[in-house]
Amino acid sequence: MTTLDNRPNTAVLVVDVQNGVVSGAHERDGVVANIARLVEKARGSDVPVVWVQQTNEEFPRGSDGWRIVPELVPGESEPAVEKEHGDSFEATSLEQVLSALGVGRLYVAGAQTDACIRATLHGAFVRGYDTTLVTDAHTTEDLTQWGAPPPAQVIAHTNLYWGFQTGPGRTAATVTTEEVDFRVTTDA
Known part of the structure; x- marks a missing residue:
């Protein structure tokens, strides 16, 4: 039920699953495995996957810390x-990438829960x-x-409050990797 006109498609947004970002992340291996499953589900359903990478002084382009983790290989x-x-x-x-793909519905995964995931969720909404x-399929480091x-607790709290986020003309929801079904929409 997106408020974006002519944007009926869905995409998966994988945020900052980079070597330097998730090296010390909570349950890193399990979360990365879930993201890999989510990406494969998307690819199997012809749902676009969009990869986001933090680029700054800490993670300069091309550095090992900047690279997507080896378990995930962008197409x-x-x-x-x-x-x-x-x-x-x-x-x-x-926004231009998603508009060109006709995307109005996003599934968000990645790192870090209490920073880039929260900011991106709210930014999209x-x-x-x-x-x-x-x-x-999201995680953070111990702060x-x-x-x-x-x-x-950071992850649980984010999952809790996102499930109750509301706004006119659009939906917020939470699902597990197992529950993701790209054939089902969240339109009301």
């Missing part, structure tokens, strides 16, 4: 978007996208030494 025809901010839409080509968070809750 040659799959769009890639570089970003410098938490919200994957902010000062990037993501306020721009009119139906936005689904894949609950077992408790700076006062943050433990990673499992």
Whole structure:
């Protein structure tokens, strides 16, 4: 039920699953495996997969930390978007990429839950996208030494509140990797 006109298609957005971003992430291997399953489901259903990579001083383009983890291999025809901010839409080509694909519905996965995932979810939602968070396909590092809750609580809280996000003319939802079915829409 997206508010975007003539945008009936769905895409999977894989955010910042880069060596340097997820090296110390909570349940890294399980989350990366779920993202791989999600990507394969998308490819098997002819749903576009869009890859987003953080590019900055910490993760300069071409560095090992900048590269997508080796367990995930973007397809040659799959769009890639570089970003410098938490919200994957902010000062990037993501909106143009999704518009060209006719996408109005997003499934979001990646890292880090409490930064780029949250920012991208909200960025997509306020721009009119139906936005689904894949609950077992995002992660974050342990930031408790700076006062943050433990990673499992950050992830659980994000999953909880995203399932109750509302706005006129669009939907927010949560699903597990297993529950993702690209044949089913979230239109009301």
